Amino acid sequence: MDHTTVSAGHNEILDAEQIRSFRERGYLLIPALIDAETVRDYQIIYEDFLAGRVNTLGFRSDLSGALERDCDSSTAPARERITQIMVPSRLQPALLHKAIHRRCLAVSHQLLGDDLALDFDMLIDKAPYSNTETPWHQDSAYWLKLPDTRALSCWVALDAASIDNGCMWYVAGSHLQPMRAHRQSGNKGALTCAGSEGEAVAVPVNPGDCIVHHGNTLHYSRGNSLNQRRRAFITNFRPQAMIDLERQQNYDHTGGRSVKNSKARD
Numbered sequence: 001m002d003h004t005t006v007s008a009g010h011n012e013i014l015d016a017e018q019i020r021s022f023r024e025r026g027y028l029l030i031p032a033l034i035d036a037e038t039v040r041d042y043q044i045i046y047e048d049f050l051a052g053r054v055n056t057l058g059f060r061s062d063l064s065g066a067l068e069r070d071c072d073s074s075t076a077p078a079r080e081r082i083t084q085i086m087v088p089s090r091l092q093p094a095l096l097h098k099a100i101h102r103r104c105l106a107v108s109h110q111l112l113g114d115d116l117a118l119d120f121d122m123l124i125d126k127a128p129y130s131n132t133e134t135p136w137h138q139d140s141a142y143w144l145k146l147p148d149t150r151a152l153s154c155w156v157a158l159d160a161a162s163i164d165n166g167c168m169w170y171v172a173g174s175h176l177q178p179m180r181a182h183r184q185s186g187n188k189g190a191l192t193c194a195g196s197e198g199e200a201v202a203v204p205v206n207p208g209d210c211i212v213h214h215g216n217t218l219h220y221s222r223g224n225s226l227n228q229r230r231r232a233f234i235t236n237f238r239p240q241a242m243i244d245l246e247r248q249q250n251y252d253h254t255g256g257r258s259v260k261n262s263k264a265r266d
């Protein structure tokens with residue numbers, strides 16, 4: 001079995017109104033995708049990654065660009081402003097069979113089609129008082145330009161996220177607009193483009209809630225200015241045929257950050 005194989009089961013998680021709203025806005029809040037006990041289970045796993053008990057094999061970096069990319073698990077904790085760990089399910093394949101992967105795959109099928117499959121996953125943590133925003137961007141700027149642009153990111157909160165500890169903000173309908181020009185921030189840090197809170201909506205969440213957004217939806221989050229965690233477990237889905245195209249070009253989302261989609265280049 002391929003390491004990214006996930007089975008969605010036959011769950012219908014969303015109703016027709018939620019699907020309509022996602023198509024119009026390019027994002028959707030799904031309350032309580034996982035229950036409180038499941039959140040606690042994931043928090044334990046997450047801490048194993050953050051504390052370096054799982055060897056993150058060079059897939060851990062500071063999304064802010066304040067540090068060099070390849071901080072290894074023995075030296076990384078506490079120095080990062082935004083901790084990003086790519087492909088956690090490659091490091092711990094049991095994750096593929098747990099609730100987040102199964103339920104998010106089912107959501108992706110309902111929203112964008114039954115041919116969607118897991119492309120990659122990642123953890124993004126904003127530690128208390130780390131005060132560092134994730135700049136405005138569209139995920140598709142990070143990715144190869146593909147003929148089929150269906151792509152879905154499922155952002156599952158393992159902590160309450162509010163405006164002050166870095167909940168997500170989205171520009172409704174931006175997935176239907178032309179891509180904005182992106183550039184890289186910091187030292188090999190996150191990609192960024194023009195965007196502002198004035199054109200966006202903040203989406204505070206509770207632990208266990210999931211927000212999904214289309215790969216072209218413009219989004220951002222403020223820094224964490226509270227004494228409160230902000231851990232997110234993120235899964236990304238796209239058509240299996242597009243994943244095959246990516247892999248044929250040796251692209252699996254673990255390389256360095258850069259503007260890869262020429263449509264989005266400054």
Ligand SMILES: O=C(O)CCC(=O)C(=O)O
Binds near residue numbers: 139
């Ligand atoms: O968690 C964040 O602050 C940013 C997440 C993000 O940009 C994404 O999931 O695409």
